[in-house]
Amino acid sequence: MRAHLARHARRVLIQHSRSPSCALYSAPTRRRQLIRPIAHGVVSYRTFFDGLFQKAPREVRQPEFEPGWMKIMVWRSRMLDNLRPPPTKELIQCWTIFFNAKLSSRVPLNATQAIQCRRLLDYLLQEISEAPAKTPLKLERKDLNNALTALRTLRPRERTPNHLDLAKSIYSTLNSGALGKQKKGRDTALWAQYIHTICLYGGSKEALEMLHANWDDVIGLAKNGDNLVVPVAQCLAREGCEQELVELLEYAEKNGIPFDKDTQAAIVSFFAQRDQVPETKHWFDKLPASGRRTAEVYPLVATFAVRNNVQEWAVPHFLELGDTKPEKPYWDSLLQAILIMGKGLKQVEAMMSHMADSNGPVKADTSTINGLLRAAVDLKDPMLAEDILSLATEKDLKLDGETYLIQMGLRLEAGYLPGVQAAYKNAKKLEPWHSNPDRWWEYCQLLNQYLSVLCAQKTTDFKLLGEHVSLAEEDQVQLDPQTIATLCIRFLENEQYFDVMDILSVHAFQFSAAEREIVQEAFVKFCLVETSTSxxxxxxxxxxxxxxxxxxxxxxxxxxxxxxxxxxxxxxxxxxxxxxxxxxxxxxxxxxxxxxxxxxxxxxxxxxxxxxxxxxxxxxxxxxxxxxxxxxxxxxxxxxxxxxxxxxxxxxxxxxxxxxxxxxxxxxxxxxxxxxxxxxxxxxxxxxxxxxxxxxxxxxxxxxxxxxxxxxxxxxxxxxxxxxxxxxxxxxxxxxxxxxxxxxxxxxxxxxxxxxxxxxxxxxxxxxxxxxxxxxxxxxxxxxxxxxxx
Structure with missing residues (x-):
């Protein structure tokens, strides 16, 4: 009997012209006979009016795809099924629309999109080469340049070989003459853009070979302000290629490209993170050709010195920096370094009164406070952060959006959720990410953490959680797959199935195959451990x-x-x-x-x-x-x-x-x-x-x-x-x-x-x-x- 009921259980059909197939939702439940009260004719059942004024079922959101992406997926599906693909002109148009939308929305390519776009490019090139002369097909160079720009400028959430293969395909196509006539000789600007791009996705070894093969071009670009040694060094450091990194910097210095402060920051960061003391000291002691290190390297070295108990080596460098009367960004970094080294806030405040550059005294401002707060984050000291905020109030320094983002991180670390909520509201009000893309990335990461913490509470405030999910959607925040999985499971436990459908409609189709597996794993695990069969x-x-x-x-x-x-x-x-x-x-x-x-x-x-x-x-x-x-x-x-x-x-x-x-x-x-x-x-x-x-x-x-x-x-x-x-x-x-x-x-x-x-x-x-x-x-x-x- 139970099996029969499960097969023929009531289905909730959301009938809407825009609803996708996934709007169909059914849950097998036992059908129970309704027992009508004995009213002896007193109560009448107004079935017509009940149906007339019944609340309409909630609308389920249509799955959201990026412009042009659905057509690309249809093409791939038909190719796998050996069916007739969409017209080539439509596919060329989809390529253009897709990458223009990427540059507009600032949403990076995921791994699945990268591999499908590479396959589509190969298909389009074949179709263009086989097209008859009467009906020529053409893929514009600017469309491929847009794709390469999207790969380079959009901060990737995934760095996979698929991205690297797409960049290689685009670059080889632009240089092959398959798109028609091109300028004689190599396009140096395009070549430099390609180097920057493959360095983002783990192509350091290939980029290194290209530098050595075209060193004259590297020198020419460096004179014009684009030192390609920097991105290659950063990529080698990210991939842990110690020998190649050291050899590149030594080769560059011997062959016409001076030791740069940015390359110094890359190699010092590499050795400092690995606590390699002699190497870190050597490369930090070596002054760049400009005579000035980057400001960001000083807090990093301070953290390294404390962790490895080499404060005596680091302190003279900090004193030397203060004696040169540097610009304000260096003063801000120096204050952070002093705080990290264990000096109290009173000593930091005393140093503030002595800050000066070549033009005279330098006053602390909001960016100074933000730097000190970031030092407190590194130290994981919420009480120190509160003291820093009190100092800002004493000096009448106005807090900005970045300050509230840092506060969010500190209070999340401390588990003080009311404080996180207050900082979140202030950050949203000021929206600091409009002037600095790095703040947008920071905001997205903090919001993901906040949602995960809210889900982890024993007594979850589902109303507040739903509001934050809606606000994230309004801001077009890309939530991480792990966050989406956590949210869905929490709503499933509370039987809020429509909320789960809405979340999946917005986010599930934006993920790569690997990211989708994270969400799938969570659902499968829920089915395994959930005690309720329904x-x-x-x-x-x-x-x-x-x-x-x-x-x-x-x-x-x-x-x-x-x-x-x-x-x-x-x-x-x-x-x-x-x-x-x-x-x-x-x-x-x-x-x-x-x-x-x-x-x-x-x-x-x-x-x-x-x-x-x-x-x-x-x-x-x-x-x-x-x-x-x-x-x-x-x-x-x-x-x-x-x-x-x-x-x-x-x-x-x-x-x-x-x-x-x-x-x-x-x-x-x-x-x-x-x-x-x-x-x-x-x-x-x-x-x-x-x-x-x-x-x-x-x-x-x-x-x-x-x-x-x-x-x-x-x-x-x-x-x-x-x-x-x-x-x-x-x-x-x-x-x-x-x-x-x-x-x-x-x-x-x-x-x-x-x-x-x-x-x-x-x-x-x-x-x-x-x-x-x-x-x-x-x-x-x-x-x-x-x-x-x-």
């Missing part, structure tokens, strides 16, 4: 609708989850969705059919058996073997179809592979549940004896059950007595329990109980500990854990 089923429905790319392994594990929950009807739906999937990689395999039929052996369902068995008969990719036939015997026997189970035994005995121990156990179980099955069981047993093979206790127990199932009391007792000689193992609780459960009448069971108690008293005592249950035929049976495997 919630687990609802989670699966959302997972299926929004993540068609859900892996085959996850689908199989979800099928098993619903078997474990004793819901074979739900497991059959999961199996059916696999069978209907457009991607053949997600179709059920031989092992999947076996696992499903084994599940039905534990939790039978006739309708599920018929549905999947029909699928098997239509599936030409599956070649039946003994394991599959055994699983079919198990499933049909559990569903009270032991006659059909015998047909599969015939298939096994006539096959080249032949029977196995598990198939013998399965057929004996089928004969146990079939009237008169003992005759065939004895024939099978005689064939086994002729083969002269070792008999496992599990097979022998099944044979005992087959004999007992035909009410042959004396024969069953004799077989039990001979068990020790045949198997080498004496009867145990399972042997006696199988025999007792197999007898089809109370009198037979009673007589067998008396005999077993007398013959095997200790084993029977152990059996009775398992407890009993009442069947539909009013027979008592022991609770035996008989699990049949193929």
């Amino acid at each position: 919630r687990a089923w609802s989670s699966y429905q959302l997972l299926r609708q929004f993540f068609q790319d859900l892996s085959f392994e996850h689908r199989v594990s979800l099928m098993q989850v619903f078997f474990d929950r004793k819901r074979p009807d739900m497991a059959s739906h999961v199996f059916g969705h696999m069978r209907q999937h457009r991607n053949s990689d997600n179709h059920p395999q031989l092992s999947t059919y076996i696992k499903f039929f084994e599940g039905l052996g534990q939790h039978p369902d006739t309708e599920a058996l018929e549905m999947v068995f029909n699928m098997l008969k239509m599936d030409t990719t599956v070649q039946p073997n003994t394991r599959l036939y055994t699983s079919l015997i198990i499933a049909h026997t559990a569903c009270d179809r032991s006659l059909q189970a015998l047909d599969f035994w015939s298939e096994i005995t006539s096959s080249r592979e032949g029977p196995t121990y598990t198939s013998l156990e399965a057929i004996f179980w089928a004969l146990e549940r079939r009237p008169g099955g003992s005759k065939m069981a004895q024939k099978v047993w005689k064939r086994i004896e002729k083969m002269d093979v070792d008999i496992p206790p599990s097979v022998y127990n099944a044979y005992v059950g087959a004999i007992a199932g035909s009410a042959e009391e004396q024969e069953a007792q004799d077989i039990i007595l001979r068990m020790g000689k045949i198997t080498g193992v004496e009867p145990d609780a399972m042997t006696l329990g199988v025999a007792y459960n197999g007898f089809p009448g109370q009198q037979l069971q009673s007589r067998f109980q008396s005999w077993a108690k007398m013959r095997y008293p200790e084993v029977w005592t152990e059996l009775e500990k398992k407890g009993k249950r009442m069947t539909r035929d009013s027979l008592c049976k022991f609770k035996l854990n008989r699990v049949f495997k193929a």
Whole structure:
């Protein structure tokens, strides 16, 4: 009855012209009969008005794709299915629209977009080369330049080989002449842009080779203010290439490019982060050609000095900087360094009064306070941060948006959520990211952390959480996949399914395949651990609708989850969705059919058996073997179809592979549940004896059950007595329990109980500990854990 209700449960259909397929949401629930109150005619039911004024169902958001991206995905899908792709002109237009939208929205390319765009570019170039002269196709150079600009200027969230391959394809196309006439010689500006781009995505080794091969161009660009040694050095440092980094800086200095302050910052940061003391000292002591280090390197060196107890080496450098009367950014960095070195805020305040540059005294301002606050962040000292804010108030320094962003980070670290909320409101009001892109990145990271912390609260304020999710959407903040996963699971636990659908509609289709897997993992884990079957089923429905790319392994594990929950009807739906999937990689395999039929052996369902068995008969990719036939015997026997189970035994005995121990156990179980099955069981047993093979206790127990199932009391007792000689193992609780459960009448069971108690008293005592249950035929049976495997 439960299975029937699950299949025909009420579905909530959101009918809207803009709603996607994922707007269909259904959750199988038990239908309960409504009990109307006895009102003796006093209460009238105004069904017409109730329907007229009923609140409309909530609208589900349409999945949001970036402009042009959906057409690219349609092209890729048709290519995989060997169908006619969209017209090439439309695809060229989609390329243009997609990258123009990227530059406008400032949303970086994810790994999936990078690989599909590279494939699309290869396809377009082939189509352009094969196009007839009468109808020429053309991809503009500016469109490829826009793509390269997007790769370079948009701060990446992922740095993958796919991005690198796309950059290489674009650059080689621009230099190949495939787009028509081009200037003679190499475009130095384009070459420099390419170097910058591949350095963002791990192409340091290739960039290094290109520098050495075109060193004259490197020198020329450096004279014009674009020192390519800097991005290559930063990339080598990021990838941990110590030897190549040192050799590059030494080579550059010997071959016409002076030691630069930015390259010094890169190599000092590299060694300082690894606590390599001699190397850090060497490269920091070495002055750049300009005679001045970068301001940002001083706080970094201060942290390194404290961590490695080399303050005596670092302090003279800080004193030397103060004596040169540097510009204000250096004073701000110096104050941070002093604070990190362990000096108190009073000493920092005293130094503020002595700040001066070549033009006279330098006054502290908001940026000075922000620098000190960042030092407090590095020290993880919230109390110091509050003292710094008090100092700002004393000096009448106005706080800006960056200050509130730093406050957010500090208070998140301290776990003071009211303070985080206040700082968040002030930061949103001032919006410091409009003037500095780095602040936008910082804001996005802090908001992700804040949402994760809100989700982690024991008593979650779902109203506040929903408001912040909406505000993040208004600001077009790209939430991290881990944040999205956490939000969805929290809303699923609270049964806010529409909120989950809205979140997934906005964010799920913006992620790469690797990022989507993070969200999928969270949903699958929720289905595994959630105690409520209804919630687990609802989670699966959302997972299926929004993540068609859900892996085959996850689908199989979800099928098993619903078997474990004793819901074979739900497991059959999961199996059916696999069978209907457009991607053949997600179709059920031989092992999947076996696992499903084994599940039905534990939790039978006739309708599920018929549905999947029909699928098997239509599936030409599956070649039946003994394991599959055994699983079919198990499933049909559990569903009270032991006659059909015998047909599969015939298939096994006539096959080249032949029977196995598990198939013998399965057929004996089928004969146990079939009237008169003992005759065939004895024939099978005689064939086994002729083969002269070792008999496992599990097979022998099944044979005992087959004999007992035909009410042959004396024969069953004799077989039990001979068990020790045949198997080498004496009867145990399972042997006696199988025999007792197999007898089809109370009198037979009673007589067998008396005999077993007398013959095997200790084993029977152990059996009775398992407890009993009442069947539909009013027979008592022991609770035996008989699990049949193929």
